[in-house]
Amino acid sequence: MSKLCKCGHKMNIRLRTVIYKNRIEIDNVPIYTCDSCSKSEVFQPVKSELTELISQFGSNPEKKQFFFNETNELAFLLMIASQNEYKHTSVDKILEYRINELLDLLLLARSLQDDRWVEDILKRLSQITLQSLNTYDLT
Numbered sequence: 001m002s003k004l005c006k007c008g009h010k011m012n013i014r015l016r017t018v019i020y021k022n023r024i025e026i027d028n029v030p031i032y033t034c035d036s037c038s039k040s041e042v043f044q045p046v047k048s049e050l051t052e053l054i055s056q057f058g059s060n061p062e063k064k065q066f067f068f069n070e071t072n073e074l075a076f077l078l079m080i081a082s083q084n085e086y087k088h089t090s091v092d093k094i095l096e097y098r099i100n101e102l103l104d105l106l107l108l109a110r111s112l113q114d115d116r117w118v119e120d121i122l123k124r125l126s127q128i129t130l131q132s133l134n135t136y137d138l139t
């Protein structure tokens, strides 16, 4: 899962910490980094969600720590994919497992008539399924 940097070298995706206004720490944000020129950019499919999260903090935020993988399924899946035990599992497979797991949870949440939970699960599902599977070209 890499792309070309403007300098011609390969950029690799890593989960990194983003600090906002020296107060807010957002961990596990998928970011492309070039080892050659140190240029970095936020992974495009999570950009709007990260921007939205940051826009909620205002100009004078309180000290806080967020885990991006807790609100964003793509960050969560990238985290899983980077773990050693899943080194030999394709991201497609991990996605498939996760979608099945979320669908099971959705059934459960609906049977409990927990609307907030249902909404949260639907949001997570859309974060995964709205992305083209080409995005997960990790090979």
Ligand SMILES: [Zn+2]
Pocket (backbone or CB within 6 Å): 005, 006, 007, 008, 009, 034, 035, 036, 037, 038, 039
């Ligand atoms: Zn570069």
